[in-house]
Amino acid sequence: MKDARPSLTAAWVAAARTFGTLLPPELQLAHDPYGAAFAKAYLPERLAGSRLGRALAVRPGLGTWVLYMQIRTRVLDDHVRAFIVAHPRGQLVLLGAGYDCRALRLAELANVPVFEIDHPATQQRKQRVLGKLGATSPAHYVAWDFEQPMSELVGALVAAGFERNLPSLTIWEGVTMYLSEGAIDASLRAVHAWCAPGSQLAMTYFERTRIEQPSPMMRLVRTVVRAGGEPFVWGWQAEELPPYLAARGYTVRENRSLDEAARDHWPPEVAAIVQARGSRYCLAEPI
Numbered sequence: 001m002k003d004a005r006p007s008l009t010a011a012w013v014a015a016a017r018t019f020g021t022l023l024p025p026e027l028q029l030a031h032d033p034y035g036a037a038f039a040k041a042y043l044p045e046r047l048a049g050s051r052l053g054r055a056l057a058v059r060p061g062l063g064t065w066v067l068y069m070q071i072r073t074r075v076l077d078d079h080v081r082a083f084i085v086a087h088p089r090g091q092l093v094l095l096g097a098g099y100d101c102r103a104l105r106l107a108e109l110a111n112v113p114v115f116e117i118d119h120p121a122t123q124q125r126k127q128r129v130l131g132k133l134g135a136t137s138p139a140h141y142v143a144w145d146f147e148q149p150m151s152e153l154v155g156a157l158v159a160a161g162f163e164r165n166l167p168s169l170t171i172w173e174g175v176t177m178y179l180s181e182g183a184i185d186a187s188l189r190a191v192h193a194w195c196a197p198g199s200q201l202a203m204t205y206f207e208r209t210r211i212e213q214p215s216p217m218m219r220l221v222r223t224v225v226r227a228g229g230e231p232f233v234w235g236w237q238a239e240e241l242p243p244y245l246a247a248r249g250y251t252v253r254e255n256r257s258l259d260e261a262a263r264d265h266w267p268p269e270v271a272a273i274v275q276a277r278g279s280r281y282c283l284a285e286p287i
Contacts, residue, residue: 006125007118009230010098013174015039016069022057023066029074029265031105037129038099060273064217067274071262072204075281076171077106079202083169084108087198091168093117093157094139095191096175099126103139114139115162117153119146150186154193167198177206177232178225184234188248195286201250202283204258208235210278217275238280245284254283 014035020028056062080102083090090112094100097116103109116123120143130137140160144153158164170191176184191201211232214222222232236244242252258276265271 005229006122007098007230009174009178009225010122011039013069014099014101016065017073019057019062019066020070023070024058027058027067027070027266027270029070030077032073032101034101034104034130034133034135035099037133038126058270058273060275063273064275067262067266067270068258068276068279071258071265071274071276072173072279072281074265075258075261076173076202076204077102079200079283080106080169080171081108083167083200084112087167087169089166090198091115091162091166093162093168093170093191093194095170095172095187097139098122098174099129100171100173101130101137102171103137104130104135113161113163115142115157115160116140117142117144117157119144146183150183150190151193153190157194162194164194165196167196167200168194169199170195170201172201172203174204176203177211177234178230179234181234185248188245188250192249192286200253200283200285202281204279204281205241206232206235207237207278207280209237211235215275215277235278241282245282246287249287250284251287252282252284254281256281 014032015038016035017030017032018034018036020030057066080092092102092109092112092114094102094114094116097118100116103114103116116139123141123143127141142156142160144156179187210218225231238255241255245252258279258281259271259274261281262271262274262276
């Protein structure tokens with residue numbers, strides 16, 4: 001993200017979540033009624049219920065992006081729900097939150113403290129847009145310039161009301177591919193520092209080959225995000241991630257492809273549209 005400018009990719013991701021309304025009801029996995037407003041995207045409203053909208057949403061192209069965001073969102077939503085069942089007094093931390101609206105849209109979080117960490121420019125725009133929609137998020141906002149030492153983030157989180165003696169789930173969604181290895185290392189160590197026993201980290205990541213040997217669609221996406229000042233930088237191969245995290249104090253519990261997750265929820269012909277080759281998620285626990 002360019003200095004002092006809200007994240008463009010966060011806006012596209014938020015809009016894509018709302019685009020899920022174009023899918024037939026039986027294929028919808030997650031619903032975000034707020035997302036499109038962050039990108040000023042009115043396509044879902046114009047196409048919802050139309051034959052054209054239904055057709056585009058289940059075909060490569062627009063459908064690839066819509067279905068990809070549906071499965072990525074659902075996987076992490078399910079981890080949130082499972083964590084809250086296991087830890088009713090737990091806390092949720094959204095690291096690099098962007099325009100995530102889980103605090104508003106997930107009923108399971110009604111009595112759970114949610115802490116959103118992101119750049120001040122993105123957070124300010126988020127609050128303005130939600131205000132225009134008449135929505136007030138219960139989340140605690142932790143404005144953070146990621147150029148600051150990550151070791152200081154723990155104190156900022158505690159100052160916002162985070163309780164270090166209670167378990168937390170940290171969601172790190174759609175962020176790691178934009179960071180340098182140094183920033184990733186510092187972030188993982190900061191998360192570990194605020195984790196009480198029972199805590200978890202759920203993150204998404206790209207395999208390195210997805211960045212270095214992109215498909216035609218990924219080449220297009222890479223060009224767009226680079227032009228927006230948010231180029232793809234980092235990835236791990238699937239087998240590299242567990243030892244990398246172990247060296248920083250984590251044990252990996254899940255490490256799966258989003259294509260695999262798509263096949264869990266949709267018929268094969270629909271899951272195949274996602275084309276998430278090399279896009280993965282991981283659930284880890286601090287040792």
